[in-house]
Amino acid sequence: MKTPIPKPTRVADAYEMLKDEIRSNRMPPGFQAPEPEIAARLGMSRTPVREALIRLQAEGLVELIPRRGARVLPIRAEDMQEIYEIFTSLEPDAAAALARTNPTQAQLQPLTDATAAMERALDTDDLDAWAEADDQFHRHLLNLHGNRRLSGILETLYDQAHRARMITLRLREVPLQSTQDHRDILEALKNGDAERTRALFRRHRERAAFELLNILENYKLPLL
Amino acid sequence: MKTPIPKPTRVADAYEMLKDEIRSNRMPPGFQAPEPEIAARLGMSRTPVREALIRLQAEGLVELIPRRGARVLPIRAEDMQEIYEIFTSLEPDAAAALARTNPTQAQLQPLTDATAAMERALDTDDLDAWAEADDQFHRHLLNLHGNRRLSGILETLYDQAHRARMITLRLREVPLQSTQDHRDILEALKNGDAERTRALFRRHRERAAFELLNILENYKLPLL
DNA sequence: TATTGCTTTAATGCATACATTGATGTGTGC
DNA sequence: GCACACATCAATGTATGCATTAAAGCAATA
Structure with a gap:
């Protein structure tokens, strides 16, 4: 077949x-x-x-x-606000649910790889590769969680957010914190600690939203 | 203009x-x-x-x-599971955010109306009207919250879930609990109690999912 | 110069035509 | 009776044509 x-x-x-x-x-x-x-x-x-x-x-x-x-469509700060609010609602719950399944190292391998790629990218100062790896982490996480509709919805939103992220990528500090967040989340997942996973993920997205929105509003970028 | x-x-x-x-x-x-x-x-x-x-x-x-x-598309229990998982993530956060804005009675009027309509529908044993009012409550809540993308996503999912809900509507107990849930949520919203709103809403959706899935699985309805 | 109205232009919304190609049914050979 | 090759049919995917109508340009007027 x-x-x-x-x-x-x-x-x-x-x-x-x-x-x-x-x-x-x-x-x-x-x-x-x-x-x-x-x-x-x-x-x-x-x-x-x-x-x-x-x-x-x-x-x-x-x-x-x-x-x-x-x-x-233009890239407006309000749009990003909406999108990140949804990330902040959905991803922490999905990650927590995944943690609750006590995933094995092998299962989490894609996330480990993505995290490693993020760190490598930071070392070599390759911001594009970093963004790519970051994206991969989030997508793989959803795959592992297994809710196909959820994946679909979030992937659509990743696409919408992508352009803004690429534009602001070089207007901000090197994303050390964000990379560390991923490391921590991965650790919590490995430990099957659902509540910690959720809390970390929420903070991760809240911080990301804050940074992104700050840049968008301060720089008043030509995004129309 | x-x-x-x-x-x-x-x-x-x-x-x-x-x-x-x-x-x-x-x-x-x-x-x-x-x-x-x-x-x-x-x-x-x-x-x-x-x-x-x-x-x-x-x-x-x-x-x-x-x-x-x-x-x-057929109506599969798994699909409903996916959908209700998303409801359970998104709606409680949205409702909590709304509570945090300390909405006035006037602002909450659509929700009050919807809740009243649900109760009236129960009294007159009009399940269709009940379902309609229930829907309205959830839609108005999202409108009040104001995240347009969030509304769009959830409305799409409401549509997907609609058929299953209508089919199971008459296969279950009279939705007393669900109606009371709405009353309680509304109360928490009026009090601006975000955390209580969130918790109530989450329980509301968890219970709804449980009931719906039970019916779908037990009755093995001809849904393909 | 600003405003109004007319003419021209051209993009859309829809209908239709057609080639491609998968599905279906038939007949033949075993 | 069954399997397989082949012929037939029909639905899609795409191109194209066309009427409608908004937009843009232009002219005449105040």
Whole structure:
């Protein structure tokens, strides 16, 4: 029995390409273009592009404005506030639930690896790698927890937050504390200490939100 | 300045109609039909139907199976478990945050009304009205809290859970406890007691999940 | 110059056409 | 009766055409 590999179709291509352009800020916040133009750029007709855009709109990355085309959503401090509030609610509970299952070292390996990668990245001053590893930690944690809907929701929000994080990444202190947070959380998970895991995670997200929002508000970045 | 009223377009119609059919179980879990058939039934071409279906898929109500058409997702106990776990994480925090703002009686009026409606519905043995009022309570609460993304996420999940709730509504005891929960939560909100609000809400959702899952598993309902 | 109204332009929303390709059914050989 | 190859059918994925209508440009007027 073969696993049905979803054949890459044009809609899927358009979706991937556009999402990548947006995440990478190559299509910056506020960028706007009519469907025909995007279609031309992607070398396909309007139909698959339109369908991809509908998905991206549902995921909160673009806005479809009648007669004006698709607009890449701006990065507003309020949006990040909303997003981080949700992180702060969901992730600590998910992590605590995972801790309660008394996961084995082997199971936690992806998290150990991600944490190690974060530390390595700090040593080599590679902030992009750091951000990537940080992301991986959070995603793997959710996978381990196993609630697929929860994963889906949070991944959508990670995508939304990604651009802001990349922009602010170099405007703040080296993320020593954040890296240490991960180390601590991992430790609590290994010990199966649910309450400690939850508390640590909550603090982790509260701090992250505080830092991010400070930067966004102080620097008044050109995010529209 | 006039508020731009989103003119009802065919896609929007298709979306609303299909969503309504699904929520009401007129298109029952497991129902499957090819796009052309749905389009014919709605009296429009495939294009708007397809676009509506893409949205509904993103919202977890249908599944688009290549060559087989759109399929209304089944109601599985595991899905409800996932959903209620998310409720249990998000709503208590949101309610606690609201309590922390020391809301006035006037602000809480929609919740008072909803609670009263629940009690009235119990008196008159109108379970549908009860469910409706229950829903309203939760939605209004989120509105008051103000995190739009949070509202969006939870509303999507309410929709997903709706069908299961309606099916099980008459298979369980009269929801006295649940109604009382709302009364208590409202009281805690009025008192601005964040921690009590959170605790009550969490218990409320935990109990609801327990009951719902029990019914789903025991009755082995034909939900596929 | 600012305002109003008209003309032009062009993007969307939708319908339709069509090629591709998986699913279904039939017939043949064993 | 069963398996397999093949022919048929039909649904999707995509392209394209077209009417509608908002936006932008322009002109005439105050």
